[in-house]
Amino acid sequence: MQTDVLVLGGLSGITAGLSCRRHYPDKKVVLVRKEGTVLIPCGIPYIYGTVGGPQNNVIPDGLLETNNIELVKGEAVSVDREHKLVTLKDGETILYDKLVFATGSLPLVPPIPGVDKKNIYAIKKDFNYLDSVLDEMKSVKDLVIVGGGFIGVEFADECRKGRDINVTVIEALSHCLQMALDDEFCAEAEAKLLETGVKIMTGVKVEAFVGDEAVSGVKLADGTVIKADMVILGIGATPNTELAQKAGLELGFRNAIKVDRYMQTYTDPNVFACGDCAEKQSFFTGRPTGVMLASIATSEARIAGANLYSTVHQNCGAISVFSTIVNGRAFAVAGLTERQARQYGMNIVIGKAEAPDTHPGGMPNSTLIKVKLVFAKETGVLIGGSISGGKSIGEMVNVLSACIMHRMTADDIVKFQMGTHPALTSSPIAYPIVNAACKAVLPIRQ
Ligand SMILES: Cc1cc2nc3c(=O)[nH]c(=O)nc-3n(C[C@H](O)[C@H](O)[C@H](O)COP(=O)(O)OP(=O)(O)OC[C@H]3O[C@@H](n4cnc5c(N)ncnc54)[C@H](O)[C@@H]3O)c2cc1C
Incomplete structure (x- = not known):
C-alpha cells in the first residue's frame, strides 16, 4: 500500500488525520491503529458505573469514513525512515510521504513486589481488557485503588455506583488530586468522595501486594494490610515510544518524542x-x-496535521486545562495552581470569589461556584484558575484557558462582558471569574 500521509494511532491520530484532510484535501490519508474499536479514554472510569460498559464508550469510525481517511486495523512494528516504509505485524507494508506518530501512552506499572498477581489491573485503553475487568468486578468485595489522581478518584466514585463493595483509595501524597488542585479544592473533593462511602488513605505508600496467585491484600509501608480482591493502579502513564525509538527518532523528557513548535520531529522533517x-x-x-x-x-494533532505540507500553526506550549467530577461536584483547573506557581518561585496575587450558578440562588439545582485566580504580580497576567461547582464549570475553565493563552490581565477580565441568564449562569453582579479578578486588581497595583 502507498499513501501520502500515514498516521499511527487512533485517538489524537483521528484529529491529525482530519486536520490534514481539511488543509490538504487532495492527499491520501491512511490511519493505522491497533484496536478494533477505540474507546473514549476519558470515559473509561464511567464504564464501571454511569455508562455501564465499554460498548457505550466508543469513538465511532464514521468520522474517518466521511472524511475519506482510510482505516487499517493493525499494529505498526517497524518504521524504515530511509525508504519511508512502515511494516505492520501481519507483514503488510505501507509506503508514506509524511508520517505522524500518535502512538499515545501506556499505563505505569510500579515495580512493587507482587504487582504481577491476578486481579491487579493497570488502566489500559483496550476494549476487551476493560470489559474483562468489568466482568471480574461482579464478584469483587474489596477494591483497592492505588493512586488518588483524577483517574483513581473517578474510578472510586464510579465503582461504588450500583455495587455494594468496599472501595479504598491509597494515595502517597497528603491529599487526593494534590498534583492537580490546591489543598482547599482537594479537601472539598475528598469530602465529596467520602460521602459515597469510599475510604481514603493519604500519606501512605504501598510496599507489596500480598496473596497467592491472586491478590488478597495491599501491604502498606507501616505493615498494615488492606484486604483486596481487586486492585486498580492509577499512578500515571508513560509515552509509548518504543517504535519511535527503534525508528531512530530522538527522544527527550520521559522518553517522549522530541518535536519542535510545529510538531515536526527533531530527527526527520517528514515525521x-x-x-x-x-x-x-x-x-x-x-x-x-x-x-x-x-x-x-x-x-x-490539529497543529501536526495542518503543518504536514506547509507551516500553518505553532504550538504555544501546554497550558494544562482539565476538569473532573466527584459525586456530583465538579473541579477544574486551567494553568497553574497557587502551589505550582509558588513552587516555580513566581511572585503572585490571588483573587477569589464565590457565587451561585443561577440568579436568584434559590433556583432549583443551583450550585455554589468557587473561583480562585492566580495572577503574576509584576504584569497582572492570569497564569492559572481553579474552579469548583456544578457542570457549568466544565466550560468556565475553558474560558480561563483562553484568557491564559492570550495573556489577559486582571484589568482585561474586570472588563469582561459575560452573557448571563437567571437559569443558566451566575448573576452579572456576582459573576465569580470577574469578581475574583476585581479582587486582585488593587493588590497587583500596590
Ligand atoms: C482513564 C483515563 C481518563 C482520562 N481522562 C481524561 C480527561 O478527563 N481529560 C483529559 O484531557 N484527558 C484525560 N485522559 C488523558 C487522555 O486520555 C490522553 O491524554 C489521550 O488519550 C492522549 O491521546 P493520544 O492519541 O496521544 O494517545 P492514546 O489515547 O494513548 O492513543 C494512542 C493510539 O495509538 C495506537 N497505537 C499505539 N501504538 C501503535 C502501533 N504500534 N501501531 C498502531 N497503533 C498504535 C493505540 O492503539 C491508540 O489507538 C485520561 C486518560 C485515562 C487513561
Missing part, C-alpha cells in the same frame, strides 16, 4: 508527532513537562 507520545513544553516556563491530557493531544 511528525502529537499527543501523549510527543514531548511537551510548559506554556509558562518553556521547560519540558510530563502532563498528558486529551486537550493537549488534540491541539497538537
Whole structure:
C-alpha cells in the first residue's frame, strides 16, 4: 500500500488525520491503529458505573469514513525512515510521504513486589481488557485503588455506583488530586468522595501486594494490610515510544518524542508527532513537562496535521486545562495552581470569589461556584484558575484557558462582558471569574 500521509494511532491520530484532510484535501490519508474499536479514554472510569460498559464508550469510525481517511486495523512494528516504509505485524507494508506518530501512552506499572498477581489491573485503553475487568468486578468485595489522581478518584466514585463493595483509595501524597488542585479544592473533593462511602488513605505508600496467585491484600509501608480482591493502579502513564525509538527518532523528557513548535520531529522533517507520545513544553516556563491530557493531544494533532505540507500553526506550549467530577461536584483547573506557581518561585496575587450558578440562588439545582485566580504580580497576567461547582464549570475553565493563552490581565477580565441568564449562569453582579479578578486588581497595583 502507498499513501501520502500515514498516521499511527487512533485517538489524537483521528484529529491529525482530519486536520490534514481539511488543509490538504487532495492527499491520501491512511490511519493505522491497533484496536478494533477505540474507546473514549476519558470515559473509561464511567464504564464501571454511569455508562455501564465499554460498548457505550466508543469513538465511532464514521468520522474517518466521511472524511475519506482510510482505516487499517493493525499494529505498526517497524518504521524504515530511509525508504519511508512502515511494516505492520501481519507483514503488510505501507509506503508514506509524511508520517505522524500518535502512538499515545501506556499505563505505569510500579515495580512493587507482587504487582504481577491476578486481579491487579493497570488502566489500559483496550476494549476487551476493560470489559474483562468489568466482568471480574461482579464478584469483587474489596477494591483497592492505588493512586488518588483524577483517574483513581473517578474510578472510586464510579465503582461504588450500583455495587455494594468496599472501595479504598491509597494515595502517597497528603491529599487526593494534590498534583492537580490546591489543598482547599482537594479537601472539598475528598469530602465529596467520602460521602459515597469510599475510604481514603493519604500519606501512605504501598510496599507489596500480598496473596497467592491472586491478590488478597495491599501491604502498606507501616505493615498494615488492606484486604483486596481487586486492585486498580492509577499512578500515571508513560509515552509509548518504543517504535519511535527503534525508528531512530530522538527522544527527550520521559522518553517522549522530541518535536519542535510545529510538531515536526527533531530527527526527520517528514515525521511528525502529537499527543501523549510527543514531548511537551510548559506554556509558562518553556521547560519540558510530563502532563498528558486529551486537550493537549488534540491541539497538537490539529497543529501536526495542518503543518504536514506547509507551516500553518505553532504550538504555544501546554497550558494544562482539565476538569473532573466527584459525586456530583465538579473541579477544574486551567494553568497553574497557587502551589505550582509558588513552587516555580513566581511572585503572585490571588483573587477569589464565590457565587451561585443561577440568579436568584434559590433556583432549583443551583450550585455554589468557587473561583480562585492566580495572577503574576509584576504584569497582572492570569497564569492559572481553579474552579469548583456544578457542570457549568466544565466550560468556565475553558474560558480561563483562553484568557491564559492570550495573556489577559486582571484589568482585561474586570472588563469582561459575560452573557448571563437567571437559569443558566451566575448573576452579572456576582459573576465569580470577574469578581475574583476585581479582587486582585488593587493588590497587583500596590
Ligand atoms: C482513564 C483515563 C481518563 C482520562 N481522562 C481524561 C480527561 O478527563 N481529560 C483529559 O484531557 N484527558 C484525560 N485522559 C488523558 C487522555 O486520555 C490522553 O491524554 C489521550 O488519550 C492522549 O491521546 P493520544 O492519541 O496521544 O494517545 P492514546 O489515547 O494513548 O492513543 C494512542 C493510539 O495509538 C495506537 N497505537 C499505539 N501504538 C501503535 C502501533 N504500534 N501501531 C498502531 N497503533 C498504535 C493505540 O492503539 C491508540 O489507538 C485520561 C486518560 C485515562 C487513561
